[in-house]
């Protein structure tokens with residue numbers, strides 16, 4: 234008897250994305266965008282109008298942000314503070330930032346997380362014990378799903394944003410939790426990052442009258458973009474007091490790295506003392522913390538940045554819809570454009586957009602979207618202009634017509650680019 238070599242599975246052609254590696258790496262996958270972050274960047278040496286960064290309110294290259302980052306790096310370096318928060322990695326700036334974040338999202342306390350992905354995974358892992366039941370939306374982000382994979386107890390999935398399905402699962406969860414002496418955690422995204430639709434937070438929180446559960450929202454794309462003050466999707470729905478645990482990342486509107494969790498003091502204290510991703514990992518370096526303080530100050534103090542974002546969002550979504558394009562159910566800045574076609578046709582459309590129209594977007598294919606559909610995803614930002622919008626709508630209109638006329642027909646992704 235002989236077992237296979239562990240590394241046999243690494244023959245890339247076996248994985249969903251891996252099979253495109255040869256033809257697509259550097260172009261569709263791992264493309265290099267160069268130059269200052271903004272709407273105009275360089276791709277393969279040519280200027281492109283770029284719609285693929287989550288720099289929603291334009292903080293990434295804001296002069297005050299760049300200065301704060303540079304000054305903090307000069308003053309503190311990237312090492313300080315050394316050690317995990319609990320041991321030797323605590324500073325008054327970390328505390329100040331988490332309290333300011335908590336105040337902003339109308340929660341009692343906040344706690345910093347080094348990365349969003351690990352953070353939400355670890356929050357879920359920490360909140361759930363073996364007897365507890367997790368109930369989650371079927372379109373949840375990988376970081377949520379991976380957190381749920383760590384859960385040793387029951388996980389019940391409900392159909393994406395389907396309140397009847399959620400109610401059914403809550404009935405099951407209530408029964409199971411009662412038998413086992415556990416509690417129930419419902420998890421949803423605020424803004425679903427791929428398709429831009431909103432977690433149905435009003436209806437979900439209304440179910441609290443009927444069922445006994447706690448609610449965690451991952452508001453990666455909602456913080457800074459949604460709600461009257463940019464405090465997130467729960468502010469948008471007027472249900473901030475009904476969200477028990479709020480998660481936001483610095484990777485999107487805050488244009489940095491790191492994340493935070495916020496909630497009632499007793500919940501955050503529990504997380505502080507039990508969350509393994511923070512207890513056993515080095516504290517967020519000072520420039521990230523000082524930089525995040527500056528970003529938050531600008532996010533709160535300059536609502537015109539968010540207003541500008543929404544001018545661009547509304548203009549491009551209106552323009553694309555009027556051009557007959559299908560944007561699905563988005564209610565947020567995330568702007569998916571769905572086309573009927575196979576991956577090869579979608580890729581040819583994308584190449585035409587990049588090479589001949591100078592427009593850079595990302596492509597999303599099966600299994601993220603159904604077979605026979607491709608999505609080109611547009612992320613508007615406050616740095617874009619109405620002229621950028623006009624150019625893009627005109628280009629998408631032409632590309633859509635070419636797709637329908639069969640100009641991109643192909644069975645295989647070939648990417649024959651000079």
Ligand code: PMP
Pocket residue numbers: 348349350351353374376422426451453454482483484491492
């Ligand atoms: N949740 C959602 C919904 C996301 O889109 C992402 C990706 N940024 C994350 C969590 C992970 O956040 P981070 O990039 O900060 O690790």
